[in-house]
Structures are given as structure tokens and as C-alpha cells.
Amino acid sequence: MARWDPNARERLGRAALELFVRQGYDRTTVAEIAERAGLAKSTFFRHFADKREVLSGGDVLARLFTGAIAAAPPGAGPLEAAGAALAAAGEQAFTAERYGTVCERQQVIAANPELTERELLKREALVTALTAALRERGVPEPAAVLTAQLTLLALGTALARWTARPGQDFTALAREALTTLRDTAATL
Template identity: 90%
Template sequence: MARWDPNARERLVRAALDLFVRQGYDRTTVAEIAERAGLAKSTFFRHFADKREVLSGGDALARLFAGAVAAAPPGAGPLEAAGAALAAAGEHAFTAERYPTVRERQQVVAANPELTERELLKREALATALADALRERGVPDPAAVLTAALTLLALGAALARWTDRPGLDFAALAREELTALRDTAATL
């Protein structure tokens, strides 16, 4: 395939996941990923700083969350706006078509302590981005921070359920989890 192919990034991600699953994250090199994708090693580094970045997805989910919160109806409360962010994740990031990739990614991350630590840092950054988006809607602290924390807990729980059982609707699971967390928090 041509090096300039516009789907080079996706090919690199797919190749990396295939290799990570087959031979392990630690035993996979950038050169192997590029070769499997049919691209030059330099092309890999035009898209990613290192092989850990292949799994991170950048800040796409944070942008998706922020956009959904901003687009929520003006009268929506903090949890409704956060629910819109989770619904957007279900429409764009956690779809039936992406299920195999997301599941493989979760397995690779869970099998590697370095990646697990990085995933926790990424979730913290996502919570910060969500809290910032809520503040832009006029939600004061600590409500913005608490809503972001509950939303990330709901995201994690929904993602675990979704990756365990194919065919489930991620947005519905996330809505259930967020509602359960809201109800539980109300009893504290």
C-alpha cells in the first residue's frame, strides 16, 4: 500500500493491536507495527510519539465529551449534560463496529502495568476536561468536579459491562450506571 494512504493512522492502530494481542505489548517493536501496517517506521512516528500512544487515542474522547456537554440543552443540569457526553461516547467511540478493537485494547492495557497506569492518568485528564466543560456551562465547583467523577465512574463500569458482553448498547449501559451512581450518592 502507498505510504501516503489517508488511513495510515488506523492501519497502524490495527497492526499494533494485532501484534500486542498475539505476541504481547513488551515484545512488539515500532518497526514490527509499521511493517505489519505496510508503512515506513518514519510514518509511525509522524502519527505517534511511541508505541504507548497507539493505544491512547489522543484526546479525542475529551473533545467528544466537551462538545457534547456544550451542545446539551441550555436547561440541562450537570448530570444531564454529563449524560449527553456518555451518549456521544456510545454513538462515536463505543459502537458495535468498534467493539472488537475496544475489547482488544482493554485486554492489552489490563495485561500491562505501565499501560494501566497510563490509562488511569488518561482518565484523570478526561475528568478534568469534563469538569472544565461543565464549568463553562456555569456549573460551580464542587458540583462540576463531583459530576465529572461520577461520570468517569459510570464510564468505567459501563465499559467493563460492554466489553464483557457483545451486543449491548453502550449508551444505555452508561445511562444506567450514571443513574445508579446518582441515586447512591443521594443516599449518602
Template identity: 60%
Template sequence: MARWQPNASQRLAVAALELFEEQGYDNTTVIEIAERAGLTKSTFFRHFPDKREVLFGGGTMTGLVIDGIAAAPAGAGPLEAVAHALDVIGREAFTLDRREFGARRQAVIAANPELREREALKGLGLTTAMIDALERRGVPGLTARVAAELGALAWEVAYERWRDPANSDDFGELARRALTEVQAASASC
């Protein structure tokens, strides 16, 4: 087997998802995932710290959120900076070719309490990353927290809609729409 394998992390994620669907999360080992991907166990651990993380992309989303908020235009308000980050995520991570994978991934997560917990923790981490990135832009703490919480809720709504095979909108469009809806709902409270 070659030392370097192209697309190793993607291959591992696909292999893990297939195995989790076939035999369940608890009954799948890291060795089985690596073998299904045509890789070694050590290659698996170079990409992911454990088998749970294979479905969560390491720190990819956190990096995209931080970079997206930092790259928002200088005059953008907090929610516009968050929207910019959601656009970046749509272009980089939630592409149309990954929609089916996203729906299958969510079904596996929904079937396992450990994975649901991991997803909740990842969500909290992403919200914290949004808050920190907004504060680095000079947004006051409470405003940064509210914008990040609204952004996280919009992300969840958009991701749910994006996974629906009947929906053909791209993630960025869905996220901006969801952010507008969340903002309107919070104003009417």
C-alpha cells in the first residue's frame, strides 16, 4: 500500500458511513473502517482521533466559520458576518455532491445517542467559535453571543432543509433565508 493516499479522509468518512449503516455504529471498528477505505489503521488516526469524529470532519467547520467571519467585508454587521461564514460553508463543505452523504450521515447520527451527543458538542463548539470570531472583529460580547446563537439556529434549519432530497437550493441560499426567518422570529418575541 502506498504511503500517501489521495482523499484519505473522504474515503474514510464514506467507508465509516457505509459500515455504520450496514452493521451499526457500535459494531464497527476503526480497523474495519480503514480496511473498507483501503487504508491502514495508522492512516485513520492521522486524520481522526476516534471513530466518532470521522462523521464530523475534524475541525474543518470551525476553521471555515472563523475564516468566513474574518473575511466578511469590514462594514458588515454581526449577522452579516455570520451570513458570510455560512456562505463560505456552503461553497466549501455543503456542496450538492455531498447532499446525499449529509442525509445518510444524519440518519446514522439520529440512531445513536453517543453520536447525537457528539453532534451537540460540536454545535456548541461552532457557536463558541462564531462568538470568538465576532469579538475579534470588535463586536461586543453580548451582541456577538446573540448573533452566534441566531447563526447557529439558522445553520441547523438550513442544514435540515439542505439534506432534503426534494430541495434543490444550495446551502448558502438556504442559510441566508433561514437567518432572515430566525431574525424575524426573534423580533416578534
């Protein structure tokens, strides 16, 4: 591939994931990632601060979630808006075409405490973004925070089930998880 190819970020992401799976996260260097992608090491650092960032996907999920919450019909309640956010994730981030990549990413993260810690921090950032989006819809405290937390619990549950069973529809799994969590919370 040419060094000037415009999809450098995606190439670096694919190269990093392939290397992380094959030889381990700790044993992979930025120079190796750049070389595998056919790019210069300096190009890597134009796109990512460090090799942890290459797995983060930026704030794509936050944008999907907050965009879907904002676009939910005006009369939609907090959990309906959360369901729309999970559906958007299923339609764009957790698709059948991305199944293998998502599974590999989860495998690499689970094997590395540093990456697991980073995922927890990203989860908190997602809760903050969801809470803000819900507040903008007029959802009061503590309902906005609780809905954001339930959304992330549903996401985690659906993601675990989806990666464990190929061929499942992520959106259906997320909807089921959110319904179960809502019903469980109602019995407390």
C-alpha cells in the first residue's frame, strides 16, 4: 500500500490489532505497527498519542449514543432514548461485518490489565456523555445518571453475549438486556 493512502488511521488500527493478537500487546512496538501498515512511525503519532489509543476507536461510541439520544422522538422517555442509543451502536459499531474485529479487540483488552483499566475509564466517560445527553432532553437527576448506568450495563451484557455467540443480533441482545435491567430495577 502507498504511504499516502488516505485511510492511514484504519490501516494502523488493523495492523495494531493483528500484531497484538499474534504477538501480544506488550511485545508489539509502535514501529512494528507503522511498518506493518506501510507507514512511517511519525504517521502513527499524528493519529494516536500511544499504542493504547489505537484500540480506543476515539469517541465513536459516545457520538453514536449521544446522537441517537438527541434524535429520539420528543415524547420518548429516558429508557426509550437509551434503547435508541443501543440500537445505533448495533447498526454501526457492532455489526456482523465487525464481529471478528470486535472479538479480537475484546480478547486483547481482557489479556492486558493496562487496557482493562483504560476501558473502565472510557466507560465512565461514556456514562458522563450519556448523562449530559439525557439532561439536555430534560431528564432530571438522578434519572439521567441511572439511565446512563443502565445503558452501559446493557451494553456490556449485550457485548458479552454477542461475542460469545456468533450470528446473534446485537441490537436485539441490547434491547433484551435493557428490558431485563429495567424490570430488575423495578423490583428493588
